[in-house]
Amino acid sequence: MLDFDIAGSCNGWLCLSNSSQNTFHLYNPFTSDFLELPKSTHQNADVCTELGFGFQAETEEYKVLKISHIIGSVGGRRFCGYPQPKAEILAVGSLTWRRLGRISYNLVQSPSQVMVNGRLLWVNWSFIHRLSDNRLISFYLADEKFRMVPNPDSAGFERHGYHRLTLVTTGGCLSVVLNINMGHLRFGACFYDPRQETFKDIKIPGMPNMFEAVAHDGNLNGIDSLLIGM
Structure with missing residues (x-):
């Protein structure tokens, strides 16, 4: 059975990575089309990768962005x-x-990466950078x-820390989910203006901004069964 991680998705396509084989x-999954991408130029056992996957409408091209981090060690603990x-x-x-x-950024690993208006967005990881670089x-x-993009006003990045943040899209708009404490989540939506690289908070009538997480054992059994025969 093939072992893949889902690194991104766009227009029905899944970008899959096999970390053991790089x-x-x-x-x-809708058409069963399966495409192996060429080997990248950075092949190293001590490298971990972050992928971005999106569609450029102007040229009608799908693009895969690969960011290779050297695996470091602090106090005997390895980190990417x-x-x-x-x-x-x-x-x-x-x-x-x-x-x-x-590049000068350390990007939080998936699932933090999203695509909005032709732009891939990540969170800059503060483990190495100063807090002001969040x-x-x-x-x-x-x-x-x-x-570097200004933060949405309502996101509360500095208060709660980037390690608690997940980026998602809601109706084509950027949304943020903060894991505040003990499974309690805060949700906020904002409109991203790509021309100004700015955000405007969106209020969704009737929707609370605090939720409690409920565990769900989701899986991709349907996709796995299709991949087995490939």
Whole structure:
């Protein structure tokens, strides 16, 4: 049985990674199309990866962004997030990855990455950076540039810490979920203006902003059964 992690999704396509073999695939569970992506240029056993996957409407291209972190160690504890990871990108259909060089951010691993208005967004991880560096980071698929984005006012990033944050999308808008304490979640939605790189809070009538998490054993048995025969 093939062992994959779901690194991202877009327009029905799943971006899958196999960390043990350092391979990446695209899979559409609705059409059963399965595509193995070319090997990237950064192949190292002491590297962990963060993937971004999205669609560039202007050129009608799917792109996969790979960020390679050197695995560090503090007090005998290994962690993924050494400063200045390397970035590379693949336009699906191309045979080679293009190097984008080193970046100045440590990005929180999935499922924090989302795509809004042609931009991939992550949280900048504060384990290495100063607390003042806690910011959202965007990657524009059109110009392939990273940018630091002002925080939504209601998110409470500094109060609760980025390790408690998950980014999601709701109706095409960026939303944040904060795990405040003991499974209690805070939800906030905001409109992201890609031209100004700013946010505007959205109030959803009748929706509370605090929830209690309920455990659910979700799985992808349907997808697994299709992958077994490939």
